[in-house]
Structure formats: C-alpha cells, structure tokens
Amino acid sequence: MKNDPVVAIAGVTGAVGAEFIATMDRRGFPVRKLKPLASARSAGKTIDFRGERIVIEELTEKSFEGVDIALFSAGSGTSKKFSPAAVRAGAVVIDNSSAFRMDPNVPLVIPEINAGRIREHKGIIAVPNCSAITALVPLWPIHRQNRIKRVILSTYQAASGGGAAVMQELVESTRAYLEGRAFQPSAVQHPYAFNLFSHNTDIDPETGYNDEETKVIKETRKIFEDDKIAIGVTCVRVPVLRAHSQAITFECERPIPEADVRAILSKAPGVRIVDDRAKNYFPMPIDASGQDDVLVGRIRKDLSDASGHSISMFVSADQLLKGAALNAIQIAELLPQHAMA
Amino acid sequence: MKNDPVVAIAGVTGAVGAEFIATMDRRGFPVRKLKPLASARSAGKTIDFRGERIVIEELTEKSFEGVDIALFSAGSGTSKKFSPAAVRAGAVVIDNSSAFRMDPNVPLVIPEINAGRIREHKGIIAVPNCSAITALVPLWPIHRQNRIKRVILSTYQAASGGGAAVMQELVESTRAYLEGRAFQPSAVQHPYAFNLFSHNTDIDPETGYNDEETKVIKETRKIFEDDKIAIGVTCVRVPVLRAHSQAITFECERPIPEADVRAILSKAPGVRIVDDRAKNYFPMPIDASGQDDVLVGRIRKDLSDASGHSISMFVSADQLLKGAALNAIQIAELLPQHAMA
Numbered sequence: 001m002k003n004d005p006v007v008a009i010a011g012v013t014g015a016v017g018a019e020f021i022a023t024m025d026r027r028g029f030p031v032r033k034l035k036p037l038a039s040a041r042s043a044g045k046t047i048d049f050r051g052e053r054i055v056i057e058e059l060t061e062k063s064f065e066g067v068d069i070a071l072f073s074a075g076s077g078t079s080k081k082f083s084p085a086a087v088r089a090g091a092v093v094i095d096n097s098s099a100f101r102m103d104p105n106v107p108l109v110i111p112e113i114n115a116g117r118i119r120e121h122k123g124i125i126a127v128p129n130c131s132a133i134t135a136l137v138p139l140w141p142i143h144r145q146n147r148i149k150r151v152i153l154s155t156y157q158a159a160s161g162g163g164a165a166v167m168q169e170l171v172e173s174t175r176a177y178l179e180g181r182a183f184q185p186s187a188v189q190h191p192y193a194f195n196l197f198s199h200n201t202d203i204d205p206e207t208g209y210n211d212e213e214t215k216v217i218k219e220t221r222k223i224f225e226d227d228k229i230a231i232g233v234t235c236v237r238v239p240v241l242r243a244h245s246q247a248i249t250f251e252c253e254r255p256i257p258e259a260d261v262r263a264i265l266s267k268a269p270g271v272r273i274v275d276d277r278a279k280n281y282f283p284m285p286i287d288a289s290g291q292d293d294v295l296v297g298r299i300r301k302d303l304s305d306a307s308g309h310s311i312s313m314f315v316s317a318d319q320l321l322k323g324a325a326l327n328a329i330q331i332a333e334l335l336p337q338h339a340m341a
Numbered sequence: 342m343k344n345d346p347v348v349a350i351a352g353v354t355g356a357v358g359a360e361f362i363a364t365m366d367r368r369g370f371p372v373r374k375l376k377p378l379a380s381a382r383s384a385g386k387t388i389d390f391r392g393e394r395i396v397i398e399e400l401t402e403k404s405f406e407g408v409d410i411a412l413f414s415a416g417s418g419t420s421k422k423f424s425p426a427a428v429r430a431g432a433v434v435i436d437n438s439s440a441f442r443m444d445p446n447v448p449l450v451i452p453e454i455n456a457g458r459i460r461e462h463k464g465i466i467a468v469p470n471c472s473a474i475t476a477l478v479p480l481w482p483i484h485r486q487n488r489i490k491r492v493i494l495s496t497y498q499a500a501s502g503g504g505a506a507v508m509q510e511l512v513e514s515t516r517a518y519l520e521g522r523a524f525q526p527s528a529v530q531h532p533y534a535f536n537l538f539s540h541n542t543d544i545d546p547e548t549g550y551n552d553e554e555t556k557v558i559k560e561t562r563k564i565f566e567d568d569k570i571a572i573g574v575t576c577v578r579v580p581v582l583r584a585h586s587q588a589i590t591f592e593c594e595r596p597i598p599e600a601d602v603r604a605i606l607s608k609a610p611g612v613r614i615v616d617d618r619a620k621n622y623f624p625m626p627i628d629a630s631g632q633d634d635v636l637v638g639r640i641r642k643d644l645s646d647a648s649g650h651s652i653s654m655f656v657s658a659d660q661l662l663k664g665a666a667l668n669a670i671q672i673a674e675l676l677p678q679h680a681m682a
Binding site: 150151152154156170171174175178189190191194195196197198200202203204205207208209210217230231232233234236238239240241245247249258277278280282284285286297298299300301302303304305306310312314 | 627
C-alpha cells in the first residue's frame with residue numbers, strides 16, 4: 001500500500017459518504033487522488049475536497065483502475081456487485097455494508113479491538129454494523145479482563161442509520177407535524193415525528209429477531225472470537241438525528257465491581273466516560289454527534305443480579321463516525337503497516 | 342361512597358388533570374358535581390365539563406367540604422400538604438403522585454392486578470408510577486402462572502411524564518431547531534429536540550439509580566407482594582410526546598415458551614397484543630396514545646438465556662391514560678363496591 005493512496009468512494013453522495021470525506025480531511029489522511037463514485041443519477045455533480053472541485057463519476061466495474069483503497073457505503077447490493085472488480089483492479093476494499101461481514105475470508109475490524117486482523121485480508125475488510133461497534137468498543141476492554149458471558153442491550157438508534165433520506169424524513173415529518181400538515185412516510189414504514197418504532201429491517205419469522213439484532217449477535221461473536229457469548233438485543237429507531245444510544249447490561253464470569261469497570265474504561269481507547277451523578281449528566285446523542293469517542297455513563301451495579309457479576313451502563317456514539325466512516329478511515333490508516341506484513 | 346359522587350380534581354390544569362376530565366367523560370363516570378382545583382395562579386379560569394362551564398378554585402385545606410372523591414395530580418408536595426385535609430373532610434383521595442405510594446397504610450393499586458386492596462384504604466389510594474404500571478400490567482398475568490424472578494427493562498419515556506410544560510418544551514425546542522433558532526431549556530435540564538437523556542429525576546449518589554428507576558423497583562415489589570423479584574432498570578427520556586415504551590426481558594422460575602406468553606397475554610385485561618412480524622408492526626407511541634390498553638409486541642425468546650426461562654418483549658402505553666388518569670378513574674369506579682365492604 002502506498003503512503004499516499006488513490007482513494008475511491010462508492011456512495012459518495014450518501015450520509016456516510018460525506019463523512020468519509022470530512023473524516024479524511026479532519027485527520028489529515030493522505031490522498032493522492034480522490035475518485036468520488038455514485039449511481040448514474042448523481043454522476044456529473046461535484047464535491048469539494050481539499051480546495052479542489054471533483055466531478056462525481058458513475059460507479060461501474062471499470063471505476064477502480066489505479067485505485068489503492070475503495071471505501072464502500074452504498075448498500076449491501078452495491079458492495080456485492082462492485083467489490084470484486086475493485087479487488088481485481090488491486091484495490092483494498094473497506095466495506096461499510098453487511099455484504100461480507102460474516103464471510104470467514106473477510107476480517108471484520110474495529111481497530112480498538114482487532115486491528116491485527118487487518119493483515120489477513122484478501123482484498124476486502126468489513127466495517128461492523130454500527131450498533132455492534134457502539135456496544136463493543138466499551139465492552140471489549142472489560143471482556144479482556146473478566147470475560148463477559150451475557151449481554152442484554154436495548155438500542156435507541158438514530159435516523160442516520162437509515163441514511164440521508166431517513167434523516168430528511170425525520171426532519172420533514174416533524175416539520176409537517178408542527179405545522180399541522182399531513183405527511184406520507186416514504187423512507188421508513190412508520191410515522192417518525194415524535195414517534196419510535198422497532199428497527200426497520202426484515203424479521204426472522206421463526207425467532208422474531210430483526211436483521212439488525214441478528215447482526216449484533218453474530219458480529220459480536222466474530223469480533224470477540226467468542227462463540228459462546230450470550231446476547232439478547234432489542235433494536236429500536238428513535239426520533240434522534242445522528243447518534244445511536246444503548247442501555248447495556250452485561251454479566252461477567254467473575255464478580256465485577258463498578259469501580260473496576262470505571263478503571264478499565266478510563267484507559268480504554270475510543271471511550272470517554274461521561275458519568276456525573278450529581279449533575280445528572282450522562283451520554284446524550286447531541287453530545288456524541290460529531291465526536292469520535294463512544295460516550296459511556298450510568299455505570300452501576302445491575303440491581304437484578306445480587307451476585308455482583310453484572311453491570312448496567314448507557315452509551316452514545318456518532319453512528320456516522322465511529323459507527324461507520326471513522327471506523328473505516330481508522331482501518332485505512334492502518335493499511336500501510338499491515339498490508340505488506 | 343355515593344353512586345354519584347362529588348369529585349374534586351387537584352391539579353386540574355395539568356396534563357393529567359385534563360385527562361381526568363376526558364376519561365370520566367368518555368367512560369360515563371357519574372359525577373354529581375365537579376370541583377376543579379388548582380394553584381392561585383389558575384384560580385378564576387374555567388373548564389368545560391359535560392356542557393357546563395365551571396370556575397377553577399384555588400386549592401386550599403378548605404376545598405374538600407362535601408367532596409366524596411379527590412383526584413390529586415399536582416405533584417408530591419401538593420399531595421402531602423392537602424391530602425390530609427381532604428381525608429378529614431371525608432373524601433377518598435386517589436393520588437397520582439409518589440407521596441404515599443410506599444406508605445404501608447396506603448394501597449398501591451393497578452385494578453387489573455390488585456383491585457382487592459382498594460377496600461383496605463384509610464382515606465388514600467395511590468396510583469403507581471407510570472413506568473411501573475406500563476411494565477406490570479402485562480407482566481402480572483405471566484407472573485401469576487410462572488413466577489417472574491428477574492426483570493431487566495429499559496424505558497423510552499415520553500415528555501408527558503414531566504407534565505404539560507415538558508411536552509410544550511419538546512414542541513417548542515424542536516420548532517426552534519427546525520427554524521435554526523437558539524433555544525434555552527427551562528422545563529428540562531438538557532436540550533430535548535431530536536435528543537434523549539437519562540431520566541430527569543434525582544440520582545442516588547451511592548447506587549447510581551435515579552428516582553424513577555427506584556420507584557419501578559420498589560413499587561413492583563409492593564404491587565406484586567413479592568420482595569424477592571430482582572429488577573434492573575434504565576429510565577430514559579426520549580423525544581416522544583405522550584406514550585411510554587419499554588424493552589423488557591424477564592426470567593421465569595420455570596421454562597416459559599413464547600407461545601405461553603402469547604396465550605396468557607391474549608386473555609389479559611388491559612393488554613392488547615400488537616405483534617406482526619411479517620408487516621414489521623409492533624407497539625409504537627403514536628398507536629398507544631389515546632388508548633387504554635398497554636400494547637405488547639416483539640414477544641420472543643431472550644436469546645441470551647439458552648435455558649428457555651427468559652422472554653423479551655416491547656410495550657407502549659399512554660402515560661397520561663393507563664399511566665395516570667385512566668388508572669385513577671378505574672380505581673374510582675371500583676370505590677362504590679369496595680368502600681363499604
């Protein structure tokens with residue numbers, strides 16, 4: 001991998017696409033040349049990057065000639081269709097979709113947890129589901145010290161997880177509500193203004209779990225390399241714009257005092273403790289928005305487990321950053337040192 | 342108790358006060374005379390009830406002469422200050438505040454669960470906390486068949502729980518956000534537009550649990566008459582106007598198949614199952630708003646408990662109705678048959 005790679009972005013007009021660019025810019029990621037790619041509909045439009053106006057090209061199988069890194073965030077179908085061409089052209093694909101996450105040949109990477117897996121890639125590296133990332137960044141350092149046997153988590157997921165169109169629908173439907181106008185949902189199935197609903201992904205008719213929940217369970221096991229970790233999860237979409245929150249209760253193999261969790265998390269990469277009981281100040285989506293860290297607070301003994309093996313906490317993280325674009329760029333930053341290993 | 346009682350409402354101008362009146366009206370609750378009471382600030386204003394315009398009087402210790410039923414929803418301090426006068430005047434107080442809930446001499450009643458306790462009152466009957474009611478109406482019929490040992494629940498609580506001022510602040514702060522105007526929070530501590538925050542009640546500095554969470558734990562034990570039920574709870578305020586939702590995971594003493602829960606809840610009073618996996622249709626606050634029933638869905642095996650003793654589900658209920666005014670009126674409806682027993 002060259003130290004100043006040619007970078008293609010597939011899905012540059014989406015919510016995550018915009019954050020790929022902003023994140024590279026903010027972190028000074030070296031880019032020799034940027035190739036913004038999108039569907040035919042957006043081809044010909046322009047984006048601004050480091051003082052240059054660049055024309056968006058249509059994403060095709062021929063888009064990847066000379067490309068070193070291809071960042072994908074245009075949905076699972078697009079990743080499946082165009083990643084092979086990118087890999088054949090010699091690019092490393094960093095894929096934000098669910099297309100390849102559970103493929104045993106594809107590393108599923110959260111750099112704070114398993115950066116070492118990057119070197120095993122065969123052309124594609126997958127970015128985990130945003131809810132998985134949000135939960136696992138703080139759970140991993142605890143798990144390493146005192147194995148987590150069981151996790152029960154409920155999500156409070158932002159509109160951004162559904163992309164720019166869902167964010168727009170939250171804003172527009174809320175505006176209509178406040179103005180007393182009718183609004184016909186189109187980006188999501190249910191009315192979104194001042195409402196919440198179970199996560200809008202397909203549901204397994206047998207188990208009753210939706211795809212988002214299944215992803216959290218399977219991806220956690222792959223990333224932690226622990227097939228036995230027991231996970232119960234409920235994914236809910238709330239009328240928040242761009243940061244995901246979660247109420248997490250977890251049970252460790254050995255007793256785990258609250259103070260241990262605090263000590264571990266205070267040194268954990270990618271984590272910031274926000275836990276002020278006197279001021280009633282804890283993680284909130286508006287504080288997590290635009291931030292790299294997963295905010296963690298409300299760290300306390302789970303009162304439903306008298307044995308002292310369980311802790312509850314509440315977390316918020318920017319779904320577009322650590323949940324997607326930032327995690328991808330962090331992987332890209334690690335490529336030079338791993339790709340040739 | 343007379344069959345057409347004189348009813349006083351302390352806190353008639355609040356969000357619950359308005360629902361007391363609407364609920365009595367809708368259910369045809371017999372009222373010989375209505376005495377709307379509020380603080381000096383609202384005295385002299387009028388309300389409409391069954392075609393009559395009635396002047397609001399200032400709530401004082403002398404307000405309760407000739408009153409048979411006094412419905413209180415004006416905060417814990419007001420209940421503590423004025424309930425004794427109401428009881429001395431011969432009224433039965435049905436109190437929506439937390440003032441007397443844990444008093445061993447005060448029945449804490451959800452009619453679907455423990456209507457029989459009403460007859461033990463010594464002048465005051467307490468309405469439980471709205472989050473407790475929302476969880477317990479569906480948990481009770483299960484608990485009766487297969488004792489629930491442990492509950493872990495996360496709430497998605499609406500603005501209405503904080504009263505009319507908090508509902509107004511959610512609307513006004515959201516309007517300001519959409520119009521790009523600054524907004525200074527006053528009814529709640531944190532920005533509310535498109536944001537969520539840990540429940541805005543005091544926090545025990547030792548345990549880290551807030552008052553709302555502590556109420557759920559203590560009131561559940563009192564209502565279920567089960568001091569051993571283990572409860573872990575996280576209470577969160579979300580930008581929803583008037584119905585509370587909860588993600589609930591519970592563990593029973595014996596294995597509990599999903600089908601058993603469905604069978605029990607399909608016959609449970611005050612419960613409506615809304616659980617369509619094919620259509621991705623589950624309980625939502627907008628559907629629960631204005632409804633009497635607690636909506637229950639996403640009923641499924643908790644995948645974190647391989648033993649089959651645990652179930653997860655998602656519920657929504659109107660905080661102002663079943664969580665407050667409706668539960669109080671249901672108690673009032675039962676007074677004639679119990680008061681003289």
